[in-house]
Amino acid sequence: MDEKIKRVYIPMTETGFYILFCLQEENHGYGITQKVRQMTGGEILISPGTMYGSLSKMEKDGLIAFTREEEKRKLYQITELGTEILKTELARIERLYRNSKGVSVNG
Amino acid sequence: MDRNTLTERQVFYIAEFNEEAAWLSFMHAEGWKLVKTTGFKYHFESCPQEEWIYQLDFRDGNLDETSYIQMYADYGWEFVTRFRHWYYFRKIRTAGDDMSIFSDNESKIEMCRKVIGHHVMILAAYYLFILALFAFMMCGNSFAAPDSFLNGFFEGAAVGCILGGLIGLFFVGNQLHRLRRKIRQLQNPL
Numbered sequence: 001m002d003e004k005i006k007r008v009y010i011p012m013t014e015t016g017f018y019i020l021f022c023l024q025e026e027n028h029g030y031g032i033t034q035k036v037r038q039m040t041g042g043e044i045l046i047s048p049g050t051m052y053g054s055l056s057k058m059e060k061d062g063l064i065a066f067t068r069e070e071e072k073r074k075l076y077q078i079t080e081l082g083t084e085i086l087k088t089e090l091a092r093i094e095r096l097y098r099n100s101k102g103v104s105v106n107g
Numbered sequence: 108m109d110r111n112t113l114t115e116r117q118v119f120y121i122a123e124f125n126e127e128a129a130w131l132s133f134m135h136a137e138g139w140k141l142v143k144t145t146g147f148k149y150h151f152e153s154c155p156q157e158e159w160i161y162q163l164d165f166r167d168g169n170l171d172e173t174s175y176i177q178m179y180a181d182y183g184w185e186f187v188t189r190f191r192h193w194y195y196f197r198k199i200r201t202a203g204d205d206m207s208i209f210s211d212n213e214s215k216i217e218m219c220r221k222v223i224g225h226h227v228m229i230l231a232a233y234y235l236f237i238l239a240l241f242a243f244m245m246c247g248n249s250f251a252a253p254d255s256f257l258n259g260f261f262e263g264a265a266v267g268c269i270l271g272g273l274i275g276l277f278f279v280g281n282q283l284h285r286l287r288r289k290i291r292q293l294q295n296p297l
Contacts, residue, residue, distance in 0.1 A: 015211050030181035048182040049164050049208035052175060053217055072177040 005061060005085065012089050015046055019054050020078060020086050023064050028073040029055060058082070113139050113151040120278070121222055122285035124163040124193070131161035131195070141195065143188040158200040162208040165222050167192050184208065192225065212293045219286045219293075226279055233275065237268045 009016065018036045027035070029051040036044050046054075055076060058064045063082035067075045078086065115134075119127040131141050131149075136158055139151035162184070166175070176186045179196055183204075187195040196208060209215045244261045 013211060013213055015213070028181075029178045033182070045205050045210055047205055047208050047210035047214075048179045048184060049162075049218070050210045050214040052178055053214050069174065072173050073181070074171070074174045 002081070005063075005081070006088065008061070009063070009085050010089055011092060012085075014044065015050055016054060016058075017089060018044065018046070019051070020058065020063060020082055020089075023076055023078045023082070024086075026067050026075050026077040028070070028075050030073070111153045112142075113153070115149045115151065116147055117149055118147060120282045121226060122282045122289065124165070128161040128163055131197070132159060135159040135161070135197070141187050141197070144190050144195070146190055159197045160200055160206050161187075161195065161197045164194045164196065164208055165192050165218050165225075166194060167221060167225050179208070216290050216293050219290050223283055223286050226283060230276065230279055233272060237265075237272055240265055240268060 012020070018039070019032055022032045022035050029048065033046045033051060036046055055064070055074075059066060059076065062079055063085055064076045065079050067077050069075070117130065119130075134141065134149075134151060135154065136156055138153055138156045140154040140159070141161070142150045142152050144150065175194075179186060184196040184198050187197055189195070198204075198206075200206070209218070240261075244265055
């Protein structure tokens with residue numbers, strides 16, 4: 001994996017993580033916000049400026065790709081690179097979780 | 108005099124987008140909704156006195172306006188107008204609704220950085236222009252006689268450009284400083 005990309009994206013912001021996580025299925029900006037709202041019980045509401053900026057940046061960096069346009073909305077989906085980043089980040093979060101529960105990583 | 112429209116002169120510099128948005132909200136609550144702006148002049152139309160939130164977004168580079176505006180519309184933000192790279196949105200105030208187009212500090216900082224980058228480029232281009240003018244003057248001296256009108260014109264133009272450049276540097280520099288301070292406050296609110 002590209003080390004530079006890794007350094008920029010890991011650890012991810014909460015917004016970034018949920019966007020990338022949701023894009024394992026094709027979706028558009030507002031659709032992602034709705035899904036994240038559901039997943040977090042309304043705790044995390046991603047606003048349009050933040051969403052637009054994140055999608056543009058992730059697309060530019062190759063983590064997600066534009067798939068098609070539907071009623072003036074752009075749909076995106078995660079790429080291979082994006083999946084790799086997501087996996088690395090998930091492993092980090094899982095380790096964090098395990099350690100917080102007092103379980104040693106090696107044992 | 109048309110009582111349905113109003114034009115106001117008001118100056119907001121590049122670091123004052125929050126102040127500008129607050130003023131537009133105030134105008135709307137007074138019964139004047141924004142129609143368009145040319146930077147120094149704001150054109151309003153009369154409307155019911157309601158509480159609307161205004162927000163400015165700065166976007167440069169490639170932008171597909173149709174899908175960009177559609178995304179904001181999905182979230183209930185009405186696109187009002189655009190002035191250069193600034194996009195104006197508004198939304199009626201409702202209890203418990205998010206009132207900012209940015210939901211995290213990272214994206215607020217990102218916008219400040221973009222505004223800084225864009226204006227540093229403009230300043231740099233302007234100074235390159237002055238440099239080019241000087242280079243041209245050097246060459247100009249070889250075909251314009253020392254006391255000729257042409258020579259005087261070039262000298263006057265060069266002095267004007269340098270003065271303009273210094274004044275520009277002072278104003279823009281001050282605004283860039285304020286933007287950097289804004290970034291620092293967002294990074295560390297304590």
